[in-house]
Amino acid sequence: MENNNFLSAFKRIIRECNYDNTYKMAWAKALVELAIENRNQEDFIDIPLKEIAKKYIKYYWNQTIFFDNVQGSSLNKIPVILQIVKELIEKYYNYIENRKPERFERVEYLLEEQLKQDYFDNINKVAKALKADVCWRFIIINGESHEEIYKYIKNENKIIISKDNMNTLKENNEDLFDLINYRWGLILETFNSSPRINKKVKIIDEQEVKRNSLSKYKKYLDVENPNHKCFICGEVIEEKEITIDHVIPWSYLYSDDLWNLVYVHKGCNSRKNNVIPTKLDIEKLKTRNNKLLLLLQDKIITGKEVDELKLAIEKDYVNKFWIGCKN
Ligand SMILES: [Zn+2]
Structure with a gap:
């Protein structure tokens, strides 16, 4: 229980996030997921923005290809990361020559092998958007930057986070996912009129989007x-x-x-x-x-x-x- 300050700051960012778009929710979710996957035992761990970008692409891919969820408050100006992911989905559809929606986890190999250049370009573009807009802003609470959450190294396009903080995210992953999904759903409800928003956010974490037999x-x-x-x-x-x-x-x-x-x-x-x-x-x-x-x-x-x-x-x-x- 020694890392309580970090955890409460992290939760506070999620709870108090504004309703303009879902970038911060995707960021928080990516960090928790990377903490679960982490095998690095050093005291401080580097996370390249590109690794976080891949998670963003996964979340927005799955929410878009199945439900076309709107992720930002302005209809005329859709969030740039969502735009990038939508372009990738179109390239994928053109490649497979039909429009059958599929989970990102199932097609990532295909993107890595067949649509390599498009996929890597997209990762770079998302990482650039994260650098411009999200990575430094996420740790600002009441106008102050909280570098004890993580440090952002501008020139190297990465963040550095302590092993303790990573472990705290990992240990609390279930509660954090619930909190993030709840807040993500609330944000989406402000600009999506479609029904079952919370289910549409939650389902993205499950193994598959089930289509029942009719x-x-x-x-x-x-x-x-x-x-x-x-x-x-x-x-x-x-x-x-x-x-x-x-x-x-x-x-x-x-x-x-x-x-x-x-x-x-x-x-x-x-x-x-x-x-x-x-x-x-x-x-x-x-x-x-x-x-x-x-x-x-x-x-x-x-x-x-x-x-x-x-x-x-x-x-x-x-x-x-x-x-x-x-x-
Ligand atoms: Zn017919």
Whole structure:
């Protein structure tokens, strides 16, 4: 318990961080993660800004590719680090020739091997932004620089942090991650209108972003659409071509709900990945939902999914979430 001052200062920075963007949260998280990974037993440990930059790329990659979370308060001027990561994601999509979102941890090898130059350029650009904006600012509390947290060595693009401080971060990593994620979520809520923000921040720490199987919804969808007509093109879908799709993108809702699920061709689905539905789609979905509920009630089919469909119609979720995701 001898390193209490450091820990409380570190927590205070997280708690009192302003709401302009999430840079400080990513910085704090990167330090805790690097402390967990640290194997260096010297009294003072060098951390190059490039190592921290790699962590930033991971956090922003995962939050962007799955949920497109906005990380800064100005829509006209998105945080420069987020911009850099978005460019890297586009390069990755161009390289793999589709737009299937994937976790950074799973593609980092690919970036290191195939997109080496782009990835290393990005690391350098992020490190430069950290140098200009974050590394010295993070340790300022009430206008004073607290070098007992770490020392920033400008000419060498690194910080130096004591082994004791690293150990304190490591020992308290669970509480610190909770605090950082909580605060990160609060900041995101000020400029993201999408639902389940906290879950979308938390999930990034877990092993994978789970996409549940949608097959349990078939028995409900079949009641209204037994011939499996495609919601997008209207043609009947052959068995091997059939898939279930979210009309309002999953990346926005981060939830599977009967009121938002329809049958589509696999081909039709991949062409429209994460596109915001049109007014016509929304009207079609609302009509479908009304019809589906009547048929389910007619056939006395019950269950949680049916209750949720009824609630969604009463509360007009389709319209509400559509308006939300359009903004
Ligand atoms: Zn189709």
